[in-house]
Amino acid sequence: MKNCYIIYLFFILLFDCSCLKAQIEYHSPENIYRFADHLNKIGEYSRAIGEYQRYLFLSNSYNNDSIYYKIGLCYEYLNNMEAARNIFHKIIDTYPNSNFIDRSYYQIAFTYYNNHEYDKSITCAEENINKISTKYGRYKLNLLIGINNLYEKKWETAYNTFNILKSNEYNNFNDPVAELEKCAIDGMNLKYKSAIVASLFSAFIPGSGKIYAGRINDGIYSFATIGISAWQAYDGFRNKGTNSVKGWIYGILGTTFYLGNIYGSAVSVRMYNDKLDKNIFNRINIDMIWQ
Amino acid sequence: MKYLKIHLFLLFISGISFGKDVLLATAENYYNIGNYDLAITEYMRFIFFNPENDSISDIYYRIHLSYRNQGKYSEAIKALDESIKFASNDSISDEKIISKSGIYIADGEYSSAEFELLKISNFSKYSEVRKKAYFFLGICDLYTYKWKESQLALKKYFYDNPLIQNQLDSLFYTFYQKKYRSPILAKWLSTFVPGTGQIYGGDLKDGINALLLNSLTGYLLIDSIIENRIEDFIISYTSLFGRYYMGNRYKAEKATVNFNDQINKNNRDNVLNYINQINFSANHGLEITR
Numbered sequence: 001m002k003n004c005y006i007i008y009l010f011f012i013l014l015f016d017c018s019c020l021k022a023q024i025e026y027h028s029p030e031n032i033y034r035f036a037d038h039l040n041k042i043g044e045y046s047r048a049i050g051e052y053q054r055y056l057f058l059s060n061s062y063n064n065d066s067i068y069y070k071i072g073l074c075y076e077y078l079n080n081m082e083a084a085r086n087i088f089h090k091i092i093d094t095y096p097n098s099n100f101i102d103r104s105y106y107q108i109a110f111t112y113y114n115n116h117e118y119d120k121s122i123t124c125a126e127e128n129i130n131k132i133s134t135k136y137g138r139y140k141l142n143l144l145i146g147i148n149n150l151y152e153k154k155w156e157t158a159y160n161t162f163n164i165l166k167s168n169e170y171n172n173f174n175d176p177v178a179e180l181e182k183c184a185i186d187g188m189n190l191k192y193k194s195a196i197v198a199s200l201f202s203a204f205i206p207g208s209g210k211i212y213a214g215r216i217n218d219g220i221y222s223f224a225t226i227g228i229s230a231w232q233a234y235d236g237f238r239n240k241g242t243n244s245v246k247g248w249i250y251g252i253l254g255t256t257f258y259l260g261n262i263y264g265s266a267v268s269v270r271m272y273n274d275k276l277d278k279n280i281f282n283r284i285n286i287d288m289i290w291q
Numbered sequence: 292m293k294y295l296k297i298h299l300f301l302l303f304i305s306g307i308s309f310g311k312d313v314l315l316a317t318a319e320n321y322y323n324i325g326n327y328d329l330a331i332t333e334y335m336r337f338i339f340f341n342p343e344n345d346s347i348s349d350i351y352y353r354i355h356l357s358y359r360n361q362g363k364y365s366e367a368i369k370a371l372d373e374s375i376k377f378a379s380n381d382s383i384s385d386e387k388i389i390s391k392s393g394i395y396i397a398d399g400e401y402s403s404a405e406f407e408l409l410k411i412s413n414f415s416k417y418s419e420v421r422k423k424a425y426f427f428l429g430i431c432d433l434y435t436y437k438w439k440e441s442q443l444a445l446k447k448y449f450y451d452n453p454l455i456q457n458q459l460d461s462l463f464y465t466f467y468q469k470k471y472r473s474p475i476l477a478k479w480l481s482t483f484v485p486g487t488g489q490i491y492g493g494d495l496k497d498g499i500n501a502l503l504l505n506s507l508t509g510y511l512l513i514d515s516i517i518e519n520r521i522e523d524f525i526i527s528y529t530s531l532f533g534r535y536y537m538g539n540r541y542k543a544e545k546a547t548v549n550f551n552d553q554i555n556k557n558n559r560d561n562v563l564n565y566i567n568q569i570n571f572s573a574n575h576g577l578e579i580t581r
Contacts, residue, residue: 024340026314031340038339047332228526235523246511246523249531 029059036070045074065091065098072107081111102137105129109144118148139170146180147284153277155187183280190280192273195266202265206258209265213272222261229254312337315346318353327357348377352387355394364398385411385420392427396434404431412444422448433562436555438466441562455569462565466558474547481543485509485536488543493550501539508532 025031036051052071056064072087088104088111095101105128112121125145132138142165149158162181171177193213202209207223210216229250236247318333334354338347351374358367371391378384388407395404408431412424426448432441442463449455472492481488486502489495508531515523 024314026336026340035336035339039335044335047335050332225530228530232523232526245507246514249507249511 027054027058029055032058033067040070040074043077045077049074049078063095065095065100068094069100069103072104076107076111076114079114081115085111102132102134105132106137106141106144109141113144113148116151118151121145122148122152136170139165139168143177143180146184147286150180150183150187150284151281153187155184155190159184159188179283183283187277187280190276192276193269195269198265198269199262202262206261209262210268213265213268215268218268222257222264226254226257226261229257312341314340315350322353322357325360327361331357345379348374348379348383348387351377352390355390359394359397364394367394381415382417382420385415385417386423389420389424389427392424392431396427396431399434401431401435405435422450430563430566433559436559438463438558445562445566458565459562462562465561469554469558471551471554472547474544474551477543477547478540481540485539488540489546492543492546492548493553494542494546497542497546501535501542504535505532505539508535 026035032051032055036048036055039045039048039051049071052067052074056067068087068091072084072091075081075084075087085108088108091098091100091104098104106125109121109125109128112118112124122145125141125148129138129141129145132141142161146158146161146165149155149161159181162177162184165171165177166181168177198209198212200209201212202222205223206226207219207221209219210222211219233247233249233251233254236244236250240247314333314337318330318337321327321330321333331354334350334357337344338350341347344350351370355367355370355374358364358370368391371387371394375384375387375391378387388411392404392407392411395401395407405428408424408428412421412428415421415424425444429441429443429445429448432438432444442459445459446456449459474492477488477492479488480491481501484502485505486498486500489498489501508527511527512524512532515521515527
């Protein structure tokens with residue numbers, strides 16, 4: 001009887017162990033890594049970063065540069081550019097022989113570009129371009145410098161960059177550089193208008209500054225409003241002197257409109273110039289360049 | 292006896308390993324202590340490694356609750372949609388659609404909520420589910436100020452409780468007795484005496500402001516008429532008087548609309564307070580927000 005019971009217990013234990021074995025090792029480094037990649041793929045970047053970091057903590061591997069690179073990209077997708085830069089700097093400092101060095105240099109400059117800090121992006125890219133080992137890496141960074149120059153409205157510098165890159169072996173059949181070069185040429189030919197000239201125009205003839213800035217209807221309306229207000233104020237004061245309620249009402253209104261129109265003319269010119277720039281910026285499609 | 296104890300102990304151990312997955316237990320723990328973000332990650336991990344598991348629908352439901360507790364309604368709805376997709380039967384699916392409507396209500400998307408709830412209340416095969424849908428439909432109609440529809444839906448929900456039904460009836464009856472102010476009348480009042488429409492609409496400050504401004508611009512207009520200066524009259528009217536006068540009429544109408552809206556909000560809050568008092572919100576997992 002006793003022996004039978006021992007055999008029975010043995011089978012129960014065996015069954016139990018097989019059940020425990022069936023449990024997935026969710027927190028093994030390999031599974032954490034798989035899950036992190038899945039989160040990254042479905043756009044759960046914040047959670048993906050947590051999982052990659054957990055993997056780094058648990059794994060004994062020393063070649064974790066690719067993981068850090070993925071973390072850096074996740075931070076970029078989350079728009080946390082400073083954290084992304086820190087990660088890319090860490091790759092450069094910790095893994096001097098890594099395959100991700102060139103990409104990290106590029107990504108550091110790219111984080112500044114993403115933050116619309118184009119001048120910093122140019123400085124960073126120019127400082128690091130000689131540290132890049134591959135021709136393709138240098139080509140990409142040069143393109144980024146050129147694009148940053150476009151956004152900085154340094155049209156000639158951008159043109160020179162693209163002119164050199166045009167004949168680069170990596171400039172693929174889509175020839176993205178040609179379009180960028182065209183943007184630079186169009187930029188050089190832009191004819192900006194002066195805010196000071198517009199303000200002076202409006203100071204002498206109300207509304208003319210707005211017409212100069214291309215807003216004809218707005219200019220005519222301003223001229224009419226200020227003209228009528230001034231005339232009414234003059235008429236009021238002429239008839240009843242300084243006691244004229246009408247004179248004071250229209251006088252105050254007219255002066256406000258007049259000053260507002262001078263300021264508005266300067267703003268209109270700024271908007272006009274911004275529109276010219278935007279027409280060029282809208283043609284820059286950075287996704288198309290990296291295809 | 293000794294063998295029996297060992298036997299029971301081993302069965303207990305086996306029971307644990309057969310029971311809830313350790314990962315789910317961790318996720319539940321995070322959820323219970325209010326760390327919803329970590330709970331979501333663990334639930335997602337479970338789904339990733341057990342895509343064929345029978346409880347996927349329930350886990351997505353827990354994800355939806357976690358997101359909802361964080362106030363992330365669009366993510367909560369996405370998770371709930373997944374939960375509905377994996378639901379094992381119509382009853383559970385219908386229940387989850389009702390939960391989805393709850394999120395829509397909390398997020399202010401009343402028409403989406405109403406659409407889902409009407410579907411469930413009319414076509415669900417399960418009377419209990421239909422009943423619950425009526426409750427949420429009543430709440431949804433409260434937010435869109437459809438008093439009669441709300442009253443009807445809530446009464447359908449409380450069909451087995453005549454006392455509550457009567458109390459609801461008397462509550463809604465007071466709403467029907469309340470007198471709204473007429474935006475058209477307000478507009479006409481301000482047409483004759485600028486500012487009076489705003490005062491009628493409960494906005495005294497704006498009324499006085501309109502009265503002063505229109506008196507000043509009106510003075511210019513009348514002055515030009517007395518002095519028989521047509522050009523002054525035209526200019527005064529087009530540049531100043533007309534503008535303020537028309538604005539005054541528009542604002543009188545708006546002030547009255549706002550006044551009526553405030554009455555509606557008070558009515559809605561009265562019903563919500565009553566429902567909160569009888570604790571139905573807690574029983575149905577709906578946080579009635581204002």
